[in-house]
Amino acid sequence: MGELAVGVDLGTQGVRAVVSDLRGHVLGQGHAPLASRREGDRHEQDAEQWWSAVGTAVSAALAEAPKWPVLGVATCATSGTVVLTDEALRPTFPALMYDDLRARGHGVLSKIDASVWERLGVRPQPSWALGRIAWLRDRQPAGLVLHQADFVTGRLAGRPVAADTSHALKSGADPVTRDWPEEVLAALGPLPELTKPGAVLGEVCAEAAEHTGLPVGTPIIAGMTDGCAAQLATGALDVGSWNSVLGTTLVVKGVAERRIIDPDGSVYSHLSPDGHWWPGGASSIGAGVLGSEFPGRDLAELDARAPLREALGCVSYPLAGRGERFPFVRPDAEGFTLGEPRDELERYAAVLQGVAFVERLCFEHVAGLGAPVGDTIRVTGGAVRSAAWTQLRADVLGRSLELPEVAQPAFGMAVLAAASATKTTAAEAARDMVRVARVFEPDARVGADLEQGYQRLRRSLLDD
Structure with a gap:
């Protein structure tokens, strides 16, 4: 008989659950959708829907898995999402996403x-949770302010539990002392107690066991944000290791021995369960621009026909909206193209190259701040479905890109739950559980051909 670890990911559009054994074999998965209310600046969800979806997703995942002992369950969520509840964990106001x-x-x-x-x-x-917490307190001074993960872990335990310092980082938590600065409490009012990721928060209560299928008494493990969970899922947990997530936007996160300080604020660091610092940043650049720039087009066909790995007469900074957060902070930033593409295929190639160029600039920025960057980078996100684009990124970065076999944040939470239950480090658990599915090696000749385009874009971005 084996042993199981359960990971839960509270995403914007749905909840995912993964059941894994301690060798990283995914034995069960479940999913349940979530609905949002969007109107102007408003983006709300019903926290009761989170709990309902957790029950559906976890029950489905456990139904597929063997009836082995469950060693622990950990939860990740979107960073900065908060909800106001009463002492019985009943929402008293819609959750602010x-x-x-x-x-x-x-x-x-x-x-x-x-x-x-x-x-x-x-x-x-301004996008951090501090403002949203204060906004809620202005409207309802009484009650508990909880991060999204706190609400779910509290429901699992049947009582309020501590918040992990990862989900609480953008609310002003001190990850080193695991305490709230007095000035933050004075401005925001009472906040949850704090604990480190990987700590045991409590045990699954009888009511939650009936709702989710988790056995009564299953340890509830303090999780991390969805970005950190993705880092855990890749196994890039040693100093100098990095994970680059290219989805709608670009997020990079790595491992350093010391906290990396960025005077501009584009880089911030989580404290990992193993005691290392995880510096990272989120760019507004990403694959999301393809939907607006090439609506309805067969992207696989464009991959095959476009001159992706050739020097072009134009260079693009393909920012879909307005404002950039990383590798520099420019709320007024807008996308642009230098030069005129000959046709749609060259325009497509310029967009994909532009994203790769910004990714390289991100890694140069963190390296310039003192963060070590190794020769190999783990890559995840929807863009890895394009082998052509992933190869281009390897050429531009001049580094080997490794695709993990399972890259879901929910799997990362299973890794963290396994580490806590077996009293090993997260890095040790990941070595047993994470496998690489494919490696893209850089072509130095292609990198040299594209160097002029990269330097052209770099000068334009940084000189301005």
């Missing part, structure tokens, strides 16, 4: 002295 913008003009940051952020080594952005 990570991109709800109604609090962007809130003055809470001006109430907290800059020395607090210097001490924490971060530079809060």
Whole structure:
């Protein structure tokens, strides 16, 4: 008989659950959709729907898996999503999603002295959860303010539990002392107790066991944000290792021995369960631009026909919306193309090259701040479905790109649950559970051919 670990991912559009054994074999999966209310700056969800979807997804995953002992369950969620509840964990206000913008003009940051952020080594952005928490407190001063993961883990335990410092980072938590700065509490009011990712929060209660299929008494493990969960799923957990997630946007996260400080605030660092720092940043550049630039087109056909790995007469900064967060902070940034593409195929190639160029600029930025970047990068996200684009990225970065066999954040939470249950480090658990499916090696000749285009875009972005 084997043993199981369960991971849960609370995404924007749905909840996913994964059941894995301790060798990384996924033995069960489940999914349940989520609905949002979007209107102008508003983006809300019903937290009760989260709990309902967790029950559906976890039950489905466990139904596929062998009836082996479950060693633990861990949960990841979107960073910066918060909800207000009463003491019985019943929502008293719709949950504010990570991109709800109604609090962007809130003055809470001006109430907290800059020395607090210097001490924490971060530079809060208007998109962080601080404003949303203050906005909720203005409307309902009483009650519990919980991060999305706190709500679910509390429901699993049948009582409020501590918040992990990863989900609480953008609310002002100190990941080193695992405490809230007094200035933050003065501005926001009472906040959950804090604990480190990988800590045991409690046990699954009888009511939650009936709802999810998890055995009563299953340890509930403190998780991390969805971006950190993706990092765990890739196994890039040793110093100098990095994961680059190219989906709608581009997110890179790596491992360093010390906290990386970025004066511009484009890089922030999570403290890992193993005691290393995970610096990273999220760019607004990504594959999402393809839907607006090439609507309805067969992207596989464009991959095959476009001169992706050739020097072009134009270079593109393919920013889909307005504003950039990483590798530089420019709220007024807009996309542009230097030069005129000859045709649609060259325009397509310029877009894919432009994303790869920005990805390289991201890694050069973190390296310039002192973060070690190794010769191999793990890559995940929807864009890896394009082998041609992934090869182009390897050429531009001049590094080997490795595709993990299973890259779901829910799997990353299963890795963390397994590490906690077996009292090993997350890196040790990942070595047993994570496998590489494919490797893309860089072609130095292609990299040299594209160097001029990269330098042209780099000068345009940084000189401005």
